[in-house]
Amino acid sequence: MAQGALPGFRDFYPEQFAERAYIMDVWRRVLRRYAFSEYDGPPLEPLDLYRKKSGDELVGQLYSFTDKGDREVTMRPEMTPTFARMVAARANSLRKPVRWFSIPQLFRYERQQKGRLREHFQLNADIVGEASVTADAELLSIALDIMREFGLTSSDVRAGVSDRRLLQALVLEAGASEDALSAVYAVIDKRGREPVAISREKLEKAVGSSHVADKIDEFLGITDIDNLFQRYGAVESIAQHLDRLRAYFQYLNALGFADWVKLDLSIVRGLAYYTGIVFELFDTAGEYRAICGGGRYDTLLETLGGVDLPALGFGMGDVVVGELLRSRGMIPATPPRTDYWVAGEEEALTPQVMSVAAELRRHDRSVEYSLKPQQLSRQLKSAAAAGASHAVILKTERFAAGEVTVRNLEAGTEQSMPLEDFINSL
RNA sequence: GUGGCUGUAGCUCAAUCGGUUAGAGCACCGGUCUGUGGCACCGGGGGUUGCGGGUUCAAUUCCCGUCAGCCACCCCA
Structure with a gap:
């Protein structure tokens, strides 16, 4: 038998290429409706570009090597650092807000599993230079519009929404210390993927008090913004974030996506650089991992490019989207191509x-x-x-x-x- | 990186208790068809049974290793 592609890599025969082309066509079509411009960068980058952000720990999962010029390089694992560099280099001359998208092929040296290979194509859409919550609504609207363009409905896919600032205020209000925050986030992020008892145990350990853990458990269960407001609206440190989130829901309603969005405070997003509203898209049947994830990262351009500009964006991979659409027979058959x-x-x-x-x-x-x-x-x-x-x-x-x-x-x-x-x- | 399951033709599968030349359907190529396709019938190519080793008179079958795939963990593009 002939040697196949490397583990985690795909051969795209015409049938598979047609599926990939269909997905990318939909992405481009929708992004153009939102007046985004397409860009790209190099698939190979200096290893340091990712060290700076994530530290040596993640370097082991990068597809990296030393090139013939003795440089440490890596196949890009994500687009955001490249994007940040490109925007930062021309920050002064770009019309704001910047609305750019890209469909890079990304790489990661990890054992493959369902919905996750060593390579995938990922739509990246970002907005730079706008701090107001209207931009957050606009961004999520794009991701949801793509789902709709694929033929999916709000009964197929939902967006879970949270806000890092709100979560932080709630956790602090519950009585946790600032030092415990990242540990608490890690536990919250895992919630739903491990047994309740273990999750609870870890939470108590993180905050050092069962009383505080109770309070955190309580607000995590709230999925309605109004309930949250009734409960915490009087607390000044929390109310300002609730107001913003309420406006966010109102705007999404105006954009036509009220049915698609629900509050879910357990959504944290693994990446440390998110600073505000974050979201993930899931299939409602719960068969697949997250279809899409994103949010606001107002300090990242400062960190990576030395430019102080607010920014937000999301990524959507072709693997999970393809699995979802294929399982539902929602990828159109390739029409005869010979006239x-x-x-x-x-x-x-x-x-x-x-x-x-x-x-x-x-x-x-x-x-x-x-x-x-x-x-x-x-x-x-x-x-x-x-x-x-x-x-x-x-x-x-x-x-x-x-x-x-x-x-x-x-x-x-x-x-x-x-x-x-x-x-x-x- | 850790653990579990699975590997026979391009695809889906078969092969008695371990038994001698590993079969079938689909797909592909061709013939019937000096002439207008899909149908039908007939034929053809295609396999180191993932790979390597072991046990045995004999291994697709049993054992070990390895590689690959799937699933989960880790982690999250």
Whole structure:
């Protein structure tokens, strides 16, 4: 058996490529509706670009090596640092807000599993230079619009929404110390993926008090912004974040996505650089990992590029989206890609077959013909197998008189006409 | 990186208790068809049974290792 692709990498045969192209077409179509511009960067980057943000710990999961110039390089594991660098370099001259998207192929050296390979294509959409919550609503609207464009509804996919600032205020209000925050976030992030008792135990350990853990458990269970407001609206440190989140929901309602969004304070996002509203998209059946995740990262451009600009963005991978759509039969079949199959009654007509094919191609038609001498019946069999919608048949005597026969392969009907008339009718 | 399950033709699968030349359908190529496709019938190519080793008179079958795939963990693009 022939050696396959490397583990975690995919060969895209035409059928799979068609699926990938469909997904990317939808992404581009929707992003253009939101007036985003497409960009790209290098697939290979200096290792330091990622060290700076995540530390040496994550370096072990990068697809990195030393190049022939003795540089430590890595296949890009994410797009945000590249994006931040590019924006920072031209920060002063770019019209704000910057609305850019990209569809990079990303790499990570990890053992593959469902919905996760060593390589994937990920839509990245980011907005830079706008701190107000309208931008957050606009951003989530894009991700949801993509779901809708795929044919999914709010009963298929939901967005869970939270806010790091709100969560922090609530956790502090519950009585946890600042030092405990990151440990608490880690526990909250895992909630739902491990047994309740273990989660609870870890939470108590993180905050050092069962009373505080009780209070955290209490607000995590609230999934309605109004309930949260009733309970904590009087607390000044919390109320300001609730007001913002309320506006966020109001804007999403105005954008037409009220049914798709729900408050979920357990959404933290693993990445440390998020600073505000964060969200994740899930399939409601719970079969797949998160379809999409993103949020606000107002300090990252400062950290990476030395430019103080608020920013927010999301990523959506092709693997989970493809699995979801495929399982529901929602990827459109590839339409027949051949318009005309030109067939000659005998081998001597080969140059004429080529001339007709060339003329059709000059008219932007997709054209194929038999590259080896074949009986007419065989040629038509090939035409049918190729999914050609029409055959153009050159018969020796008729073609000498300037006529071709155009056969509709789907209907089984055919018509003879002067070649000129046929070409002019295109 | 850790653990569990699984590997036979391009795909889906078969092969008695370990038994001698590993089969079938689909797909592909061709023939019937000096001429207008899909159907039908017939034929053809395609396998180191993932790979390596062991046990045995004999291994697709049993054992070990390895590689790959799937699933979970870790982690989250």
